[in-house]
Amino acid sequence: MELGFDVAAAVTNRPSCGGADFARRQGIPLGEFSQKSYPSAEHRDAAMRDFLVEHGVEIVVDAGYDRIHTRPFLDAFAGRIINIHPSLLPDFAGGMDAIEQALAGGARRTGATAHVVTADLDAGPILLQEAVPILEGDTVETLRRRVHEAEYRILPKAIRMMEAELANGPTVR
Numbered sequence: 001m002e003l004g005f006d007v008a009a010a011v012t013n014r015p016s017c018g019g020a021d022f023a024r025r026q027g028i029p030l031g032e033f034s035q036k037s038y039p040s041a042e043h044r045d046a047a048m049r050d051f052l053v054e055h056g057v058e059i060v061v062d063a064g065y066d067r068i069h070t071r072p073f074l075d076a077f078a079g080r081i082i083n084i085h086p087s088l089l090p091d092f093a094g095g096m097d098a099i100e101q102a103l104a105g106g107a108r109r110t111g112a113t114a115h116v117v118t119a120d121l122d123a124g125p126i127l128l129q130e131a132v133p134i135l136e137g138d139t140v141e142t143l144r145r146r147v148h149e150a151e152y153r154i155l156p157k158a159i160r161m162m163e164a165e166l167a168n169g170p171t172v173r
Helices: 016-026 041-054 070-075 098-104 140-167
Strands: 010-012 031-032 059-064 083-087 110-117 125-131
Touching: 010 016, 010 041, 016 031, 031 041, 041 070, 083 140, 098 110, 098 140, 110 140, 125 140
Parallel strands: 010 031, 059 083
Antiparallel strands: 083 110, 110 125
């Protein structure tokens, strides 16, 4: 499978997830960082940081990663971490259940946001967003499928944006 990106390494906190399986099949170096293997989130993030630095990672993409990064990780990759969130931030920020929240709250639309990760959860600079209408009769599953399709469209564009920014020199965020 052609990704369109040079993937230096992958990390996961859930070794049985689909992304980890994909990395294994593709021969991409994979680091497994389950929280139960570390005395604290800071220790986990320092180990994950070291693994990614060792493999020459320049941009970190949080796609499906369900933990909050701590200072050792944030400082090492400041301004170079992209998260994909299943809502139009700032709506439904801060959790993994944004799609359920949108449906339960009677929202007429939701979407996907690619943003830069900062210490402020889901509040970093927005790179791209794509709206997804909530249709009559939508279920969590049908809406999730359409939100994921939007994520798949905007995430590669956000990565390219960050690559271009890094190639042109750092900016202050």
